[in-house]
Amino acid sequence: METTTGKPGSLRNILVRLLLFGVLIIVVRFAYVVTITGESCKVVDFCFFSLPETFNFIIAGAGPGASAIAANGALQTTNRSDLYTSKGWIKAVNFYSSVFQDLISEGYLSEGSKSLCVQTPTGQDVHALKQVGVEDSIGIFKKASRPLVIKALPNRVPFDDNTFDFVFSGGGRLDQLSRPLELASEIERTLRPEGFAVVHIEAKDSYSFNSFLELFNSCKLVKSHDIDGLDSLMPYIREIVLKKEIEILGLRGDEKPKPNDDSETKCWVPEHKQELVQNAEPLIMEEPLKPWITLKRNIRNIKYLTSMADISFKNRYVYVDVGARSYGSSIGSWFKKQYPKQNKIFEVYAVEADKAFHEEYSLKKAVRLLPYAAWVRNETLLFEINRDLGKNGNHNRRGMGRIQPSGGGGNNGGDVNMIQGFDFANWLKSTVTERDFVVMKMDVEGTEFDLIPRLFETGAICLIDEIFLECHYNRWQRCCPGQRSSKYEKTYGQCLELFTSLRQSGVLVHQWW
Incomplete structure (x- = not known):
């Protein structure tokens, strides 16, 4: 009696499956080439025949190509x-x-x-x-x-x-x-x-x-x-x-004046940016008796640049939070939710030297943390974590961090650490260009009087389209009526001069709280 091994049948099944798999590959490839890429089918595309050039599938809602066809009045058709x-x-x-x-x-x-x-x-x-x-x-x-x-x-x-x-x-x-x-x-x-x-x-x-x-x-x-x-x-x-032109002209826009000998690092704010400043909300000229109320309410009056102009022709969109503190302090609570972005996706940078907030940013993949202090040069600094005054007048709450004056004076009962400061203006010039749209919030506990002049010196100020600046001065205290803050030496008048000089230079700056 003969014994059937079954090997020829098994081999035949394997060959049939391989053949069917090959046919499936060809069909899938054909469908992709014709319906997705819009190209005619060619031999190199693993097709056995090609379609006439006039043949094309039009699929409803299949991306910008299909929507553009519909917008021009064309009917969905295969002809x-x-x-x-x-x-x-x-x-x-x-x-x-x-x-x-x-x-x-x-x-x-x-x-x-x-x-x-x-x-x-x-x-x-x-x-x-x-x-x-x-x-x-x-x-x-x-x-x-x-x-x-x-x-x-x-x-x-x-x-x-x-x-x-x-x-x-x-x-x-x-x-x-x-x-x-x-x-x-x-x-x-x-x-x-x-x-x-x-x-x-x-x-x-x-x-x-x-x-x-x-x-x-x-x-x-x-x-x-x-x-x-x-x-x-x-x-x-x-x-x-x-x-x-035969030669590269550089950035185009409003005609720029001929450079002077002392203008190598400075910039000229173009006329179209100066127009925006003229349409901005007025500055608060008189010192508020209750700044924690007046300045906070002023946010409602702010005329954002993106509510006055179209930013669609910018190459990138960047938000820099200088003195960011925690993510929810201003990035999550204000910029992400309230700033009008015209449906643009922004790159977000958080500049924060206080180590207490660094771990939180490690979980925020959409934010790039710079764990240093924004400063006028690269050097090691003394950094004081202030203790805010509570209702009883004691320094019992963690406040904002600030760079101490040289010599380490002015300690207000806070912790003093050694931190690394970096040349913020040079970093900005190496990170963004005039073709980018740059929004900045700056809350640096008095260091704005050092950083803003540095931005002008280097010309980096012209890379910023809009600034939300909190200016720190010896303001009236909420806890103690009739008492001014001892943390800052500047007056409200000096803050007002800073805001005015920025606007006169064509920089769209807003008073921030």
Whole structure:
């Protein structure tokens, strides 16, 4: 009697499973290439056939590409020709054709220009260029829409330096990007010297307009004017024409005065920032008898910069809390919850020398702790932890830490430790740039009279867009009517002079509690 081993059947099952697995891989790969990347299927993509260029899936709610198509009136369809004949598409093409015809008549564009359209989901502007005779045109977006638009990320445009005579950014607004500087740098890189870049933006104020210009390092502003928009959602837009210079120009914006011999480290606050200061809430000119009430109520009157101007064209968003104390003291209780951020994500830095608060920050991954004292240079300092006066007049509560005067005098019954101070102004200059949006809160127990002049000396003051400053003086005490604080030598008048000098220099500063 023969015995059946079953080995051929087992081998056959293994081969069938391997074959089915291979087919599954091909199907998944095919689905990814066609429906996710928007590319046509090729042999190198493990596909057995390819789709015609006019075929494309449009998925409702599938990211910015799909929403942009819907916004332009296109119907959800699997036929690209339906998109090209929709009312929304035709309206957009006619709009851009009119724009390009005007640019041709003004000499910024010609039929022979090698042209690039950036952030264009479906390529109406590319089609419009070809319609007015600029045949050598292509568009880029994070999802391809062939044959007009190829796939490219804003920070990685797949073309060589100095490739294009003309670059256009229309419907895909730069202010919607998380890092508009990346695309601005790529526009400059791929644009040839003396070539033109034309950008449509919704510049709501002079601050946002100048923030946009500051994104470009080697382009000169040629023209800026308002034109009618494409639809009621944007009834008018700002058209900006830039020309690439042969030499790098540096940051653009309000025209800056010629530097003097003594201005190497100082900066000049531009006019668009000075306008914000003029619209800020008035300073409290008379010394309050109950500062713990008056200054705290003043917070309601503060006009935040972000309530007066659009910050969308800034490259990064940074909040620096100098003298942060605990996380809940001002970062968690005020900045995270109350400061109007215009839906921007901020990098948060906490500067706090008191070791009692350091462990708490180790649990806050979104906050970078600088466990040192902000100072005018790098050196070891005496640091006193004050004891606040309780209701009975005794020093029985842990107060704010402050740098002691040289010689170690002025101890108010607190603990004195040796700590490391660092040059705060130099740190700021190495951490942020003029293209970043920087908000600062400063509560440093009197050291503001040292730090603010240092920020002016080094020019670091011009890197700060908005300051919330608590100025410490010999104020009236809550515990003891008729008695002033003995911790500080400065007067309210000297604090007022500090605030006034900051505003006169174009710095948006608020009196803080």
